[in-house]
Amino acid sequence: MQQLSLFEVVNTLPVEYCPGFLSSTEADAILAHCKNLQWQQNEIRMLGKPLQVPRLECMYGKPGASYLYSNSVTLDAHPWTYELISLRDRITAFCSHKFDIVIGNRYRNGQDSIGWHSDDEPSMGYRPAITSISLGACRKFSIKPKVKGSKATHFWLEHGSLLLMLPGCQEGYVHQLPKVDNCFLERINLTFRPYGRLK
Structure with missing residues (x-):
């Protein structure tokens, strides 16, 4: 697999990465x-x-929001907590994209994972921007174009980091969080997304 520095990743892929977006505390x-x-x-x-x-x-997030993926799993929105809505507003001020829901993924250890996919469900509207906040264990994130034979780029998402997948990323790329050996700590990932927007 192709491995690039963070600077190169940001300049060759439709993503922006900000380690230390949140302080350790x-x-x-x-x-x-x-x-x-x-x-x-x-x-x-x-x-x-x-x-x-x-x-x-x-x-x-947004009252009444319901998110279906893989035609088999439905997530229904619980009301925003104060902490989550405060984090959402801070992210919006940083990247100028608005978000209506946040989906949490809790990886209990290195054997929890998510395979190659795009977050391109119609409920998020056209060319969504998605912001990911990583908490806990540092895990490898991989991304590659939707072109047969394309090489993947991967790097490690740190505790407190922000990864912004820009408009167009979901249409042209797939990404994953693969299994890793010798990881016994959990990671929580928060992905802030639009919902029900046409543009």
Whole structure:
């Protein structure tokens, strides 16, 4: 796999990466708050068979928002917490993109993961910008173009970092968080997204 420095990644891919977006103290506080969110273990259907999603999930945000992925898993929005809406507003001030929901993924150890995919569900509207906040264990993030034979670029998402996937990223690229050996700490990922916007 192709491996680039963070500077090169930002300049060759439709993403922007900001390590240390949250201070260590701020990131620790948000991580502690997120551990008490309403996590759920979902099932996804693969080849007609039910399988447990290899991570825990939750969604907060816009009243009535419902998010369907893979035609088999539905997440319904819980009301914003003070901490999550404050973080959302801080991210919007930083990157100038507005967000209506946040989806949480809780990776309990290195064996929890998410495979190659794009976040291109119609409920997010046209060419969405998505911001990811990483909390806890540092995990590898991989991204590659939707072109057969393309090489993947990967780098490590640090505690308190922000990764912005710019408009057009979901249409042209896929990404994943693969399994890793010898990781016994958990990671919580918060992805702030638009919902129900045409533009």
